[in-house]
Amino acid sequence: MSTREETVLSVENLQVAFRDGGDITPVLRGVSYRLPKGQVLAVVGESGCGKTVHALSLLNLLPPGGQITGGHIYLDGQDLLALPPEALRRLRGAKISMIFQDPMTSLNPIRTVGKQLVETILAHENISKLRARARAVSLLKKVGIENARQRMNEYPFQFSGGQRQRIMIALALCLHPQVLIADEPTTALDVTIQAQILRLIKKLQRQSGMSAVFITHNLAIVAEVADEVMVLYGGCCVEKAPAAELFARPLHPYTQGLLHSLVSLKKKVEVLPAIEGYPPAPGEPKTGCPFAPRCPHAFEKCRLQMPPLTQENGREVRCWLRGTHA
Known part of the structure; x- marks a missing residue:
């Protein structure tokens, strides 16, 4: 115990x-x-x-x-x-962070995946936007999103359900x-x-x-x-x-x-x-x-x-x- x-x-x-x-x-x-x-x-x-x-x-x-x-x-x-x-x-x-229940609706549909990750990082840490974006790319790679740098500019509907759940995991872990x-x-x-x-x-x-x-x-x-x-x-x-x-x-x-x-x-x-x-x-x-x-x-x-x-x-x-x- x-x-x-x-x-x-x-x-x-x-x-x-x-x-x-x-x-x-x-x-x-x-x-x-x-x-x-x-x-x-x-x-x-x-x-x-x-x-x-x-x-x-x-x-x-x-x-x-x-x-x-x-x-x-x-x-x-x-x-x-x-x-x-x-x-x-x-x-x-x-x-303390959370992966929410439904990956289909938990992401903002009118903002790119990269923007959502970068905004989350910048809201909590005093770092440059460039560094935040680099971390976001690294996170997407870590959770298994291929061509992460290019896919940062895509919207949630352009990803499969499993990929969206991986993005949710990246969002939950981006601040360690x-x-x-x-x-x-x-x-x-x-x-x-x-x-x-x-x-x-x-x-x-x-x-x-x-x-x-x-x-x-x-x-x-x-x-x-x-x-x-x-x-x-x-x-x-x-x-x-x-x-x-x-x-x-x-x-x-x-x-x-x-x-x-x-x-x-x-x-x-x-x-x-x-x-x-x-x-x-x-x-x-x-x-x-x-x-x-x-x-x-x-x-x-x-x-x-x-x-x-x-x-x-x-x-x-x-x-x-x-x-x-x-």
Whole structure:
């Protein structure tokens, strides 16, 4: 386990809600973790569990109506939630950066790729435009864009989906951040391009020594990139463990269901395995464990009381069936 000095990003009891008129809908309900230097944390779960909301909260980029209602986010010991907007803007990109979910819409369609890279660099560093452009060309080469110098003058629509994702990675890394947040970075890409992008992110992460938070619902991706995995369900963490241990011995029934749902290409199945039922809708009243309505092992206590997040052999799990609380 990492010491506090080695921790780059620390999230403590993060709570997020959305306001619509007089209604307040809780979305994240106390998420906590520490990210050591040079490590990759994968955050997994079904759509609607709070993965992207958590990612946007780290940069205070929540959409209208979203607000952080509790907790702390520390980057190198500095509380990001206590910073004024201008100070936080200077940190975005420079110390903590993000690859957004959709490469098709995340780039500005009416500005050349080169201009977007150069503007990002100049907004944070006091260097000449010539030097910024040279760095931008070098970055495009690094992420695998051929004829980078010529392609600096092209617009996003002139690139394929995989190339646009590579450009997004270049944008995220152009200021050498300490922490990279990758929110579903292989969305809408075919499996061959997905594999290329994953290898590229992992290679760049190792070369630079930066830490990364990898948001995904694809457990096959997790096995490729993660050192540790946090499983979200209903806006809270239900299990956190080193990746190898989680795949070898999942503790929470939800994690077990996710892994059971993986389909092997070597084994033919008539019916695809799935977790029965539906995840809770944001704002749906919750008493007890949020997974209880879908859990094959649930008993009365599960439906009445939320289980605490407890330690078990260095891992964390939120389940009444585990540990001394069963």
